[in-house]
Amino acid sequence: MRDVYRSLLTALTGVLALWLILSFWPLSTGSRVALSLLVMLVCGVMLWRQRRASQARITAVQEMVDEKLPPEDFQGAVILVCGDNAPLFVSGTCHRETRQGWYLWVKDAEQLPLFAQHLSLVRPALVSQISVMLAVVPEQHTSGDDFTPSLRGWQRAVVQCRAAFGTLPPLWTVTWVSPPTACSDAEPVWFTVAGQRDGIQVYQPGQGNVSLMEWTRGTGSDGRLSRLSQGLWLDSLLAWQNNTVNDLLSVRQGELPGMKPCVQGMCMVPVNGIAGNLWQQHIASVTALPPDAVVTTESLPLPELLLPALPRRRGVSRRMVFWRYAGLLGGIFLALAMLASWMNNQRLIRNVGDHLALYHALTGTPVAPKLRAQQRLRADGALLDDWARRGEPLRYRLGLYQGLRLVPPVEAAISDWAPPPPPPPVIKKIVQGPKTIRLDSMSLFDSGKSELKAGSTKMLVNSLVGIKAKPGWLIVVAGHTDNTGNPKLNQTLSLKRAEAVRDWMRDTGDVPESCFAVQGYGESRPIATNDTPEGRSLNRRVEISLVPQANACQIPGKPSASSQDDAS
Template sequence: MTGYPYRTLFVWIAALALFWLGACSPWSSAWNIGLATAVGLVACVALVMATRRIRARRAASRQVLAAINGALQALPGDTRRNTPLVLTVGESTGVLAQAFENNVVQITDAAIWVRVDEPARLKHIANALKRWRDGQGPDAVAYLVDADSAVDDAAFAAATQQWRTAVDEASRAVGYALPVCVAVYVAEVEAAQQACPWFGASGTLPPALNTLADQVCAATLAHARWVPHEARTRWAHHVARLDAAARWATADLLPGLADTKRGTRPINMAAFGLTMVRGTPTSASLVGRYVGAITGLAQPLPSGTPARLPLPDALLPGIAPQQMRRVLPRALAHAFVALTVALCAATAASAWQNRELIARVQADVTRYEAIPPANDAARVDALAAIKRDRDELERYARMGVPPRLGLGFYRAGARLPAINTLIASYQPPAPPPSMIELDSLSLFKTGSAVLNPGSNRVMFGALEMIKAHPNKRVLVAGHTDSVGSPAFNRKLSEARAASVRNWLADASGIPLSQFAIQGYGDTRPKASNDTDAGRAANRRVEITLIPDCRDARNSDSPKGQPACSFE
């Protein structure tokens, strides 16, 4: 793998996010569907952008790679890794045209120089060359500057900043700060007679850029020892121009490249050098005005044709070759980081949902236990919630814990036996009595149908029963023992039933139409009338709840008419 797998990583991250939303998310289904849709859209946009970037990189670097392959075809196979590879930038119609002519690649004894005419293509070509070299990116970027071609301060500063931004984008594309060497060419008519060396520094530049001019001046003066005696006067003129050009570069050129006020990273300035080439200096250029102001030297008349600019091989020895940077370990590390983040999110979601599950089960149990047995309807509702919890826990025990509750945090299964015990302990309340029997001796005197004073305390139980079932009719039946004539006993039992009925109707507020009375006399004994105990048991009033079986058209039946037949 030679290129960073952006698309594969995007798909991996999207798959992790979708899995988390589908299996681990604690949010509602609506939220999960909405977020999953958003993740899918973001992933599609990222894939489209990555595909466009790959196509743009291929289109921008296709010509360069073809030229490099053609130029290196006859060289050994390890040349691409052992020979320094330098991206060369600058003014395409000026300095680059003079250095490369019509070539895209120039091979010297020191390096392979690759021409880049447009700032926007620099990052694509740098990334493509890194892939071409199997993970070893370009070793440096050489910025070639023709000092005598710059005549406008604003245009020169804009061009410098444009290349400064392009170098920063290329550094981000390859994953490291590209070393930058700045090569300045100073035109001089008299330089045609000899090849001028490079003066400057390579490797580590001094923090104060203005000291570079002093170094250049010292180097040019030291070189004067090797200049023939008859040419030293002319060389002194060269020294003055080189010194002035170096001070112009350190005052106007290098600060623009080192500018970090526009959101770019500090540039990795690795080398700086000047050389004098045959050309036509002009007093209208920036460096010409600077040289004229400092030295007072007049510009010589144009003579000859401009020579081909030499590439700055002398600036490369201080720049260390780039190491091979494999993208697979970095991509695997990023994929592992995404997996770790997903696992942490899944763990947090599992812990939170397990806490919520246990809290919900405990709240249902607490609510059930707090309801008194008398309120059976509320207890049944609370018990239904506990049964739903029981069914859920049993399903987990039978089919496995889902991922959203797994990851070692599931503890609700231990509560299942206690929940089953609680459900089994539920006992429905006893059904309310459908009949209450009252002792006639506690209500009436012998042979009387008038309620005794204080007898209402005996009938409170019957009153509560009637109020609890307002939708049922009430049958009040009177019974006597066998003492006396049957006719008298039947009439007495019916009168006693009427007295009890009247009191219950007044006390409960229920209309008399809801009551029915019946006098049975001694026809339905409970015990033998031969003994005192048996006769006492037979003297009674029975209050019974019965369904209302009257037809609606009989709602105007006379008071006291039996609700149904009891014979």
């Protein structure tokens, strides 16, 4: 489940990074594409590595079945039992559950960091409740040369747990030794040394903890002599404990820091020992009378009375850890987005300010540079006005938009100057080109004839209303035919038809014959194809044009063309 949250955090980081790159940071298109691809590649590699690490961790701790672990809502202490832990567990079991604690058997020192990592991943809410108990049973060791490296190995493993827990877990030691022979049938006696209490405390069932002095002076079912002998036994045990265990743990060696147990417990209870063990060697060095080795099949009692003295704090669930990291990512994203928004607004202010500065620096002479600067300001004003109506882009938002305060100076600058009006156009006298009127020959003449048909007068009057004789202009009448028939006859027919129209205009308008020029082109100047009836109909035509020509069309009673304007 923790792996899922880690994958979600990685994906969330990628999404926020892409959003920041594509929507906020002022980057070019190429830079955005490159950074987006880089972010996706990094997130993909991280997801792949997380999956590989998860599979490797599952393989490394395949012996740690989750059913052996405490539930997520377990409120007691979670103890990783190291050292001489075999006598504490029934053969074939890896954990023991009590009302106050959950004891987990750790196979060896190499497995402890993996176990810690596994617990931090599958039970993160219990991390603050986890402690490491170093079980010491000197009656199961015969050589100090073997016992010391084993103790160092466990110390190194505890230090390596820092990577999983974020800090060194609380370390406490519990030592079990067989009591004196005279007290072998008595109840187990617990002696404790806690950091917050002075001296050695002795636990008495039903009475709780009392000081060692009160316990020695008191009387009980076990008798005063028995307590005195146990006290002497305790002094020997403390001497061995300090010389063999505490001094070894507290001295720094290389990269291993010195470690002081937060709680120490010593229990006098029959322990299944081996001949010539360390405890016998120690007692023999003090009294010259080694105690007998005890044979028992009972499991050693658990140090339940020491659990209240362990440091504890409230744990954090996987969901809480996820939301904490998600909140942290959101805060970082918001900070970077606000920074990018501020940079974009500063860039906008700088660009518009540069345009205003250039605009005010130009005098307007010449006009073109000032006009271009004004057009840029108009474009800036239109953009700012559009953002004011429709909302500014996301990269300028987050409460940092500065465009509204740029609108007044831009509008004022645009209004304080206008380009000078263009100079009046130079009026030149031009000569109007020929005005051509095109008449359909079939509407005026019968086929193959050159005499005007009856009824054609009205069409001629309507068509030639704009053709008026005036001095200096020549009325050109040109006749055209299609390519049907003999070309020479067609040319003669076109000329005669032009003459017929000329004669009608001359007689009707009382225009001198000198105002006319008659031409017959026959089929030489078609305006459409002669391959279709429609094209041939368009080619059969009479065209009338006004062409300027000096000293042409002398109308009686009017001055000559040389004394008049040409045209306008």
